Amino acid sequence: MAKLTLDDLRKLREEKQKLLEKRDPSNKDAQIIVGMGTCGIAAGAKDTFNAIIDELDARGITHVLVRQTGCMGSCHSEPTVEVVTPDMPSVIYGKVDSGTGKRIVDEHIVNKHMIDNHICDKPSMDIVSEPGK
Amino acid sequence: MAYKQYILVCGGTACESNQGIALFAALKKAVEENGLVNDVQVVRTGCLGFCEKGPIVKILPQDTFYVEVKPEDAEVIVKEHLVKGRVVSRLLYDKNQSKRNVGIEGIDFYQKQFRIVLRNCGVIDPDKIDEYIARDGYKALEKALFEMKPRDVIDEISKSGLRGRGGAGFPTGKKWEFAAVQPAGQKYMVCNADEGDPGAYMDRSTLEGDPHSILEAMTIAGYAIGADTGFIYIRAEYPLAIQRLETAIKQAREYGLLGKNILGSDFSFDIEIRLGAGAFVCGEETALLASIEGNRGMPSPRPPFPAVKGLWGRPTVINNVETLANIPVILLKGNLWFSKIGTASSKGTKVFALTGKINNSGLIEVPMGTTLREIIFDIGGGIRDGKAFKAAQTGGPSGGMIPPQFLDTPIDYENLSKIGSIMGSGGLIVMDEDDCIPDVTKFYLDFTVDESCGKCAPCRIGGRKLLNYLARICNGEGALEDIDQMLAISEAMSRASLCGLGQTASNPVQSSLRYFMDEYKEHIVDKKCRAGKCKNLLSYNINTEKCVGCTACARVCPVNAIAGERKQPHVIDAAKCIKCGQCFEVCKFNAVNRS
Ligand SMILES: Cc1cc2nc3c(=O)[nH]c(=O)nc-3n(C[C@H](O)[C@H](O)[C@H](O)COP(=O)(O)O)c2cc1C
Ligand code: SF4
Ligand code: SF4
Ligand code: FES
Numbered sequence: 001m002a003k004l005t006l007d008d009l010r011k012l013r014e015e016k017q018k019l020l021e022k023r024d025p026s027n028k029d030a031q032i033i034v035g036m037g038t039c040g041i042a043a044g045a046k047d048t049f050n051a052i053i054d055e056l057d058a059r060g061i062t063h064v065l066v067r068q069t070g071c072m073g074s075c076h077s078e079p080t081v082e083v084v085t086p087d088m089p090s091v092i093y094g095k096v097d098s099g100t101g102k103r104i105v106d107e108h109i110v111n112k113h114m115i116d117n118h119i120c121d122k123p124s125m126d127i128v129s130e131p132g133k
Numbered sequence: 134m135a136y137k138q139y140i141l142v143c144g145g146t147a148c149e150s151n152q153g154i155a156l157f158a159a160l161k162k163a164v165e166e167n168g169l170v171n172d173v174q175v176v177r178t179g180c181l182g183f184c185e186k187g188p189i190v191k192i193l194p195q196d197t198f199y200v201e202v203k204p205e206d207a208e209v210i211v212k213e214h215l216v217k218g219r220v221v222s223r224l225l226y227d228k229n230q231s232k233r234n235v236g237i238e239g240i241d242f243y244q245k246q247f248r249i250v251l252r253n254c255g256v257i258d259p260d261k262i263d264e265y266i267a268r269d270g271y272k273a274l275e276k277a278l279f280e281m282k283p284r285d286v287i288d289e290i291s292k293s294g295l296r297g298r299g300g301a302g303f304p305t306g307k308k309w310e311f312a313a314v315q316p317a318g319q320k321y322m323v324c325n326a327d328e329g330d331p332g333a334y335m336d337r338s339t340l341e342g343d344p345h346s347i348l349e350a351m352t353i354a355g356y357a358i359g360a361d362t363g364f365i366y367i368r369a370e371y372p373l374a375i376q377r378l379e380t381a382i383k384q385a386r387e388y389g390l391l392g393k394n395i396l397g398s399d400f401s402f403d404i405e406i407r408l409g410a411g412a413f414v415c416g417e418e419t420a421l422l423a424s425i426e427g428n429r430g431m432p433s434p435r436p437p438f439p440a441v442k443g444l445w446g447r448p449t450v451i452n453n454v455e456t457l458a459n460i461p462v463i464l465l466k467g468n469l470w471f472s473k474i475g476t477a478s479s480k481g482t483k484v485f486a487l488t489g490k491i492n493n494s495g496l497i498e499v500p501m502g503t504t505l506r507e508i509i510f511d512i513g514g515g516i517r518d519g520k521a522f523k524a525a526q527t528g529g530p531s532g533g534m535i536p537p538q539f540l541d542t543p544i545d546y547e548n549l550s551k552i553g554s555i556m557g558s559g560g561l562i563v564m565d566e567d568d569c570i571p572d573v574t575k576f577y578l579d580f581t582v583d584e585s586c587g588k589c590a591p592c593r594i595g596g597r598k599l600l601n602y603l604a605r606i607c608n609g610e611g612a613l614e615d616i617d618q619m620l621a622i623s624e625a626m627s628r629a630s631l632c633g634l635g636q637t638a639s640n641p642v643q644s645s646l647r648y649f650m651d652e653y654k655e656h657i658v659d660k661k662c663r664a665g666k667c668k669n670l671l672s673y674n675i676n677t678e679k680c681v682g683c684t685a686c687a688r689v690c691p692v693n694a695i696a697g698e699r700k701q702p703h704v705i706d707a708a709k710c711i712k713c714g715q716c717f718e719v720c721k722f723n724a725v726n727r728s
Contacts, residue, residue: 003389005397006279009271016267035255037341038334038373070342072255073496077179082255087135089193094179112135117144119178121191 028065030085030109035078037071043078044097051098052081055105064109077120083108094120136174138215139193140164144177145492147515148187152204156188159207167211186226199224249474249482250335250458251498254342259377262384265345271390273461277353278398281464286357287313290460293468294480299325299416299453300528300557300633302479302546308450311440312358315448320360322351322402323425323444323451326367326374327409327416330529331580333560335484336454338496340367340374343458344381348391348404350457353464355402358450363404366421368411378406413584417632418451420586431586432632453558455484475501479545483556489525489563490517502543505535509563520565524648528557530577531637533644534570553644555637569666570649571656574641575603581638592635595626599642607667611657620646665727668712672728675716677702679724686716686725 004012034040034049053066072080077094083104084090091114093104100118107115142157143149161175178191186200190210197220199210206224213219248254257264265271277286291306312320324347328336340347351363367375382404385391393401407425409415415430422444424430443449459481463471472480479501485508488494492514499508505525509515516522524534527544533554535542542548546556564573582596602619605611623639630636646653655661662670675686675695682700687693694710697703705716717725 003387003392005389006275009266009275009388009390009396012263013266013269013272016263037254037338038371039338041373067258068260069256070254070259071338071496073251073338073498074493075495076493089139089196091193113174114139114176117177117179119141119176121141121178 028063030064031067031083032064032104032109033067033069033082033084035070035072035080035082036068039071039075040078040080045079047098048079048081048096048101051101052105055102056109059105059110061105061109064105074120080120085109085112088112088114092120093118137172138174138195140173140175140210140215141178141191141193142175143179143187143189143191145179145187145514147492147519148189151187153188155204156190156202156207159204160190160211163207163211164215167216169211169215173211173215190224195220198226200226248498249462250339250455250484251342251496252462253346254338257343259342259344260380262345262381262388265343269465270345270461271349273464274349274352274356274390275396276464277356278396278400283313283357283359286353286464289464289468290357293463293471294475295456295459295463295471296479296546297453298455298459298483298556298558299451300555302556305452305456308440308452309354309357311438312360312448312450315441317359319362319445319447320358321444321447321449322355322358322360322363323421323449324351324363324365324457325416325418325421325451325453326365326371327421328368328371328454328558329411329413329416329584330531330558330560332488332562333486333529333558335486335496335559337371337374339454339458339484340371341377344374344377345385346458346461347378347454348381348385350460351404352391352395352402353460354450354452354457356400358448360450361401361403363402364407364425364444365404366407366409366415366425369408370411375406375408382406412586413580414586414632414634417634420632421451422449431588432634434631455559476543476545478547483544483559485559485561487513487561487563489561490520490565490568491515491563492517501545504541504543506540508544508561509540513563516563516565520567523564523566523568524570525564526554526562526573526577526641527560528555528637528640529560529562530580531555531634531640532557532560533640534564534573534648535644536648553640553647555640567664567666569607569662569664570645570652571603571606572662572664572666574645575600575607577641578603578638581634585634585638589629589631589635591626591629592631592638595622595630596635596638598622599626599639603642606653606656607662608669609656609660609667611653613654613657615657616646616650616653661728665714671712671714672707673705673710673712673714673717674707674726674728675703675705676724676726677704679722681722681724683721685719685721689715689719691715 032052034045036045056064074080079096080094081096082092103115140160164173188202190199190202213221287306287309295305296302326336391403412430414420415424417432418439420430420432439449439451475481482498482500484498497512524536526532526534535554539552549556578600582600585592585596587593599622602615623643626639627636660670680702687695692709692711694706695703717727
């Protein structure tokens with residue numbers, strides 16, 4: 001890639017922003033995002049990552065993008081996996097070993113229901129006072 | 134078939150033990166009775182981090198958060214909320230805010246407001262520069278290079294009130310200003326990613342999750358002070374962070390965001406990584422610079438400050454990772470936006486690494502001025518196994534212990550120092566009733582004494598002496614006069630040590646003597662350790678009335694100190710006992726006494 005000028009950078013940003021908004025890189029409408037910081041990897045996030053990809057391949061599912069990201073902050077329940085699909089609220093699962101990774105594909109992606117006992121969520125916004133107000 | 138709504142029921146220990154199981158069943162039943170089984174899924178979650186107000190129920194996708202829900206409430210939640218779409222305000226945490234709870238926008242607002250430093254962590258793929266760019270990455274650099282003079286950048290940062298997050302809390306704008314006003318010539322920008330506090334990993338996570346934010350901030354700082362070279366000093370024990378930084382630097386160079394004539398401007402800047410060997414003292418700025426120069430990592434007296442005479446004698450700004458992560462956001466959103474967050478003297482947010490006896494250990498980012506109670510009980514989910522909170526240590530091993538009476542103190546630089554602790558870099562260690570204060574203090578001192586570089590006497594000798602006194606007290610050999618000696622040595626160390634390591638090493642001693650004198654006295658006078666941690670102060674014996682002669686203790690005792698026939702009371706031979714405590718743990722009849 002050649003060095004960018006100011007205009008190039010702005011164009012690139014706009015382009016990528018659209019992709020991010022649509023969450024649709026190359027015809028994929030769902031994402032499984034695996035937390036791969038040191039904490040996640042130490043807890044086995046790499047196995048989880050691979051298990052999810054294998055399971056998707058085995059079932060011939062192509063509309064799901066599997067991505068990595070950094071630490072989400074919930075180190076007590078690593079590995080953590082966020083699932084974003086168009087027809088369900090996004091959720092974060094905690095303590096996802098490779099078996100649970102497979103269940104995410106089977107239950108959440110294919111059968112469209114959430115997995116009992118693995119959701120790892122935060123309280124809502126109204127319990128901590130808002131800053132800047 | 135997809136569900137339309139979801140009821141999340143907290144299945145954490147605290148909520149489950151508070152009728153949570155019955156609540157789960159009641160909600161399932163109500164959903165069935167109202168004919169919603171195909172539309173609504175009822176799921177159990179892990180602890181939602183708000184145990185004090187449990188049982189907790191959350192409805193998705195509306196993201197309504199109900200607290201203290203009883204099984205009897207199941208019916209109304211289903212009938213009102215799920216069927217009619219009306220929020221049950223009496224079950225909300227803030228009963229007057231029913232409107233805000235319905236919309237999802239409110240939640241986005243909340244999340245973005247709090248995550249300044251960690252804004253991209255857990256959101257973008259750190260190995261992809263395009264994802265960073267898509268989330269307004271390098272836009273602040275654009276603004277600085279093409280719309281602002283170096284002077285304006287410094288003004289913006291000064292006005293925002295940002296203070297260094299590496300420990301000392303020095304105003305960042307002022308530091309940049311010092312270096313900027315030095316005569317033009319070679320200057321350097323250094324990022325301190327040494328992060329030596331045990332239990333702290335905020336900087337590591339930021340670098341791993343969002344490496345480009347640090348590169349962008351360093352480039353902006355370089356532009357502001359007139360530096361063309363930057364160094365990131367990072368410990369070799371952070372291989373993943375180093376790898377992600379290397380990838381990020383390579384990508385930024387390819388895009389022309391680092392290197393000659395950035396984005397076609399006249400400004401050139403490049404960054405190199407320098408690996409540290411993991412000595413705590415090398416996080417101190419003068420020692421760090423010595424280490425980059427290839428010398429032994431030992432502090433030297435200031436002034437001259439690095440901003441005047443730093444690397445190879447040239448003006449150098451050193452900033453912590455977290456400090457830097459704030460910079461692009463401040464430039465984009467403006468100093469006014471930033472200075473509205475936080476308290477009068479401390480602006481913005483602080484990232485903490487929550488560890489110790491807490492349910493939800495992990496990384497959190499909260500506005501300055503949040504109280505310890507909110508952090509530990511609301512966000513951290515409270516103390517593990519329902520034990521009692523004893524103290525929290527901020528600032529890692531060089532911080533102080535904060536006792537329960539200050540749980541409601543808003544946390545900022547000034548308040549922490551008033552109560553004898555420091556902000557430090559953000560390690561926050563929670564202690565419960567099972568922690569012995571003199572023992573924990575000894576643990577921290579052990580660390581700082583080990584890490585002292587030995588250059589100056591107060592730290593080298595004082596630290597060792599403090600440690601000896603603490604060891605004596607924990608062994609039951611302490612005397613009351615020791616306490617006066619410890620106070621005097623602590624005072625001398627904080628005043629006369631050359632660098633921050635020695636100056637702060639006695640903080641745990643001073644604060645624990647201030648707030649937990651009774652525990653020290655118990656160790657010294659009564660020869661007792663209430664937490665059961667100090668082995669020499671413990672003795673084990675078996676209550677012959679309770680003992681049923683199951684032989685469990687005799688079998689686990691590693692030194693065969695327990696004798697007794699099957700079905701007959703057992704006895705411990707105190708002369709043989711090494712006080713390992715295994716018999717105490719294993720006895721199912723509470724027959725083993727520890728005192
Ligand atoms: C013993 C000791 C260890 C330190 N370790 C670190 C560290 O790991 N990371 C850090 O950023 N600052 C550390 N500091 C503080 C630095 O000396 C310096 O104040 C800081 O990097 C300045 O950046 P800031 O103004 O952005 O906070 C340490 C200080 C002392 C005395
Ligand atoms: S205070 Fe301790 S670490 Fe700092 S220079 Fe003196 S001996 Fe070295
Ligand atoms: S404390 Fe340990 S050594 Fe002593 S009697 Fe019990 S098991 Fe044996
Ligand atoms: S157990 Fe339910 S909020 Fe912690």
